[in-house]
Amino acid sequence: MFDVNVFTWAPVEDYWLVQIVQYIIALIGVVLFALAYFRLIHTVTEANRRKFESTLYSLLSKILNHPEKKEQYLKRMDKLVKKHWQKEILLDQLINICYSFKGVYADRGREVFDHYKFLKRSKRKLKSLRWNKVVEGIIELSIIAEKDGRREIFKLINDPHPEVRKEARIAIVEIDRIQGLIDMNGVLGKMSRWTYISIFSVLQRSPFKLSTKDFNALSKSKNPSMRKLVRELEPYAVAD
Numbered sequence: 001m002f003d004v005n006v007f008t009w010a011p012v013e014d015y016w017l018v019q020i021v022q023y024i025i026a027l028i029g030v031v032l033f034a035l036a037y038f039r040l041i042h043t044v045t046e047a048n049r050r051k052f053e054s055t056l057y058s059l060l061s062k063i064l065n066h067p068e069k070k071e072q073y074l075k076r077m078d079k080l081v082k083k084h085w086q087k088e089i090l091l092d093q094l095i096n097i098c099y100s101f102k103g104v105y106a107d108r109g110r111e112v113f114d115h116y117k118f119l120k121r122s123k124r125k126l127k128s129l130r131w132n133k134v135v136e137g138i139i140e141l142s143i144i145a146e147k148d149g150r151r152e153i154f155k156l157i158n159d160p161h162p163e164v165r166k167e168a169r170i171a172i173v174e175i176d177r178i179q180g181l182i183d184m185n186g187v188l189g190k191m192s193r194w195t196y197i198s199i200f201s202v203l204q205r206s207p208f209k210l211s212t213k214d215f216n217a218l219s220k221s222k223n224p225s226m227r228k229l230v231r232e233l234e235p236y237a238v239a240d
Contacts (some may be wrong), residue, residue, distance in 0.1 A: 031125050053089065055080055060093060064108050081116075091118050091140065095219060098144045115146050126152050131161040139162070142171035150175050158189050166195045173199045181229075185218055191225030200232055 021058075031156035059080070063073045081090050090112075097109035113119070122145060125137025134151075138156065141149025169188065172180040180197070210233055218230040 019151055023103055052086060053082070056090060056093070057087075060090075060097070060112070063154065064097070064105050064113060067104075067108060068109070070108075074112070077112075087116065087118075087121070090116065091121065094118070095140055095143050110144060112200065119145050119148055123149060126156065131164050134159075134161075134164050135167045137189045138167045138171050140173045146175050154183070157184060157187065162192065165189070166192060166198070169195050170202060171196045177203060177206060178210055178214065181226075183216055185221050185223065188223055188226060191223070193230075196225060196229060200229060 056077070059073050059077045063070055063077075066073070077090075081087055090210060094109045094113050098106045098113075101109070117141075122137045122140040125133045125140070126149075128134050128137070134156070138149075138153055141153060150172070153168050156164055157172065159168060160167045164221050169184065169191070172184060174180075176183065181203075215230065215234070221227050221230070
């Protein structure tokens with residue numbers, strides 16, 4: 001007997017199969033176009049970034065080496081550095097300069113830092129909800145702003161996040177050396193091994209004197225980490 005279903009359903013199945021294949025081909029085409037587009041955008045962005053960084057590094061070098069033309073170079077830099085990401089790159093470079101150099105180069109780097117009012121920017125980072133941004137702000141302030149950011153950093157020495165606590169404690173010692181250690185005594189919580197090593201390393205890098213009075217006070221600290229650290233510092237203790 002003749003079965004009409006064979007001829008009525010088969011074309012419908014072929015139709016949907018063709019539609020699915022066409023849909024998949026179209027989807028692949030869209031994905032490939034999107035990949036090519038974003039790759040092009042990335043390439044152009046990276047090229048612009050490299051060009052920006054090259055020009056910025058050149059201007060920074062001229063400011064550091066030719067202070068008599070500082071105002072001229074700063075005007076050119078003002079035209080170059082406008083966007084948020086550009087200011088962050090400049091700030092990173094200024095931090096590197098002040099960390100790597102002392103004396104006149106560091107002073108000139110701080111002048112550029114002050115010109116762009118980066119102190120407010122770094123302090124804002126301390127209020128960020130992202131711990132890595134807070135750490136970024138701590139490091140910036142401890143290296144380039146020093147005592148201008150000390151009060152805000154000190155509030156973070158017992159922060160809930162371990163990385164924030166660690167960097168804040170190290171920063172206080174970076175800024176004030178032994179006085180920072182004395183100020184943290186009594187309010188300092190448990191110290192991690194890495195914090196302990198870092199603080200000791202900071203104190204060893206720069207000459208300091210630990211008076212007998214301060215040594216005895218720190219030796220009697222209620223914080224076992226502080227007492228252990230002070231024992232390591234005993235060779236540096238001097239008479240009042």
